């Protein structure tokens with residue numbers, strides 16, 4: 001699917017109505033591309049700088065300028081619809097930077113030009129097209145997992161002609177978006193950015209809910225020919241490298257318990273960082289007489305209406321569950337270990353107006369620029385402000401002067417939301433710098449906490465009995481339902497898979513429970529032809545969409561496999577010095593980032609304080625690092641034989 005409309009005469013009334021709903025900074029870029037007239041990039045048509053995550057629909061223009069822009073857009077679009085060609089169908093990179101800087105009202109560095117140009121091409125072109133690689137059909141790849149990562153890798157490898165099999169433990173594709181079914185579950189990255197760059201969608205809301213995200217992921221998997229490659233309800237148990245054969249022996253178990261071995265030239269682990277639920281071991285939990293489950297295992301038939309519900313945890317999942325159930329339950333108790341920084345949300349529950357859909361589908365470049373603007377807002381824009389300034393005199397509250405400004409603005413917001421509830425305010429103001437944990441969006445969290453039948457408890461749960469939970473202070477809370485919104489075994493990467501490389505050492509032993517490392521988060525010495533997705537130091541802490549990161553890893557992996565086939569190679573193993581140097585740079589970069597700030601205790605860090613899950617890089621840095629593969633990074637072996645198992 002693409003949004004690349006062909007010109008045809010517009011119905012003026014329809015066009016006028018749609019323009020009334022247009023995002024003006026986006027519309028100005030359309031007008032410039034169609035006319036080539038730089039008037040639309042300059043004062044008085046340069047939008048004000050966008051604040052926070054707002055779409056800045058009016059661009060900050062007064063009513064007269066808004067009307068002028070819409071009138072001019074009407075004329076320009078009518079001319080295009082009547083056959084006048086676009087002056088700049090594909091602007092060059094400096095022009096893209098000039099445009100994005102104009103429509104954001106701030107200078108965007110030139111280094112973003114190539115990545116943005118690629119996004120524009122992909123959005124218009126309908127796929128990460130690949131020329132078929134001669135001989136690829138004889139090179140087999142097993143992919144473990146059919147979430148966004150597995151689908152990205154399979155789509156690209158398949159397009160190049162590789163023999164691909166995916167094993168998926170669930171009965172459907174989608175991973176995160178198939179498993180998490182709790183009330184309120186959805187994205188906190190805007191949907192037009194949390195989309196594959198080559199597969200736009202008519203999102204019904206600006207922030208898609210899980211059912212729609214799952215439907216989308218399935219649609220992409222279908223369209224890219226991936227679904228047919230998946231063996232569902234088949235769990236991979238182990239993968240062992242046979243150095244003599246230059247093959248991986250992959251053991252899988254089907255739903256009926258049958259265990260079989262598959263042999264492949266390469267293995268891609270796409271098992272996700274947030275797939276294995278983490279449930280605290282609380283004394284007495286097994287005696288609870290009600291219903292209890294992890295947030296990712298919400299029972300399909302559970303009705304919480306009129307029930308007493310305890311939610312343990314106040315992270316991203318709890319933040320979505322609590323507002324979604326608060327009005328239905330008899331009583332809700334939220335156990336919070338530490339408060340979160342929560343930003344005001346914009347458009348969080350709003351449907352995308354029909355006029356905006358129409359613009360995306362009928363007006364050339366509109367969807368592209370709407371997405372590019374959002375990408376800049378949600379990706380790397382804040383990264384620089386998350387660096388620790390060693391000279392900053394107030395490390396107890398922030399990491400630099402800009403971060404301190406974020407703190408003031410967010411504090412004002414929280415205070416405004418909890419006015420008159422000093423009890424809640426005291427529990428809700430974090431003592432660590434904003435962005436030290438992933439920024440969450442307020443989708444009714446504070447409003448829910450204010451309700452008379454909702455309690456926010458900062459004491460810890462000490463034990464559970466048949467009728468409820470008891471806090472460390474000895475208070476008993478009666479419950480019918482306990483929800484463990486306690487996150488995932490993120491640091492235990494690839495758990496519980498048993499993966500053994502050239503020397504027979506299990507990756508579990510190599511990494512331990514929480515010290516995974518890989519070159520580019522993808523390849524590990526001693527594990528030839530193994531590629532890990534959403535692995536160590538890949539999670540995005542500053543913002544951004546994992547879908548894009550998944551695409552970058554998929555491209556890199558496909559490039560390496562292509563180089564293997566074209567070079568007649570049987571094994572590629574990342575050089576230890578390359579791997580070690582990369583990880584030294586990761587750790588060094590992290591030492592200057594907010595996630596390593598003193599006192600930051602998050603699921604990102606291990607007991608030694610090393611940040612294991614998060615990327616220290618900007619999206620554009622990782623884009624550049626993975627754009628071209630260099631076989632010089634690997635020790636390579638010629639293929640003993642590229643065919644046969």
Ligand SMILES: Cc1cc2nc3c(=O)[nH]c(=O)nc-3n(C[C@H](O)[C@H](O)[C@H](O)COP(=O)(O)OP(=O)(O)OC[C@H]3O[C@@H](n4cnc5c(N)ncnc54)[C@H](O)[C@@H]3O)c2cc1C
Nearest residue numbers: 145147148149169175176187188189235236271272545546
């Ligand atoms: C509730 C929630 C909301 C999120 N919201 C956002 C967001 O707004 N923006 C964002 O960028 N990211 C978000 N994320 C992160 C999200 O996980 C990623 O965006 C993305 O979905 C990861 O895709 P994946 O394919 O790498 O992993 P997953 O989606 O976790 O998929 C892994 C797949 O591997 C399968 N699998 C695992 N082990 C095996 C095995 N041994 N054998 C066979 N199959 C196996 C699993 O069944 C699963 O289908 C969210 C995560 C959660 C949990």
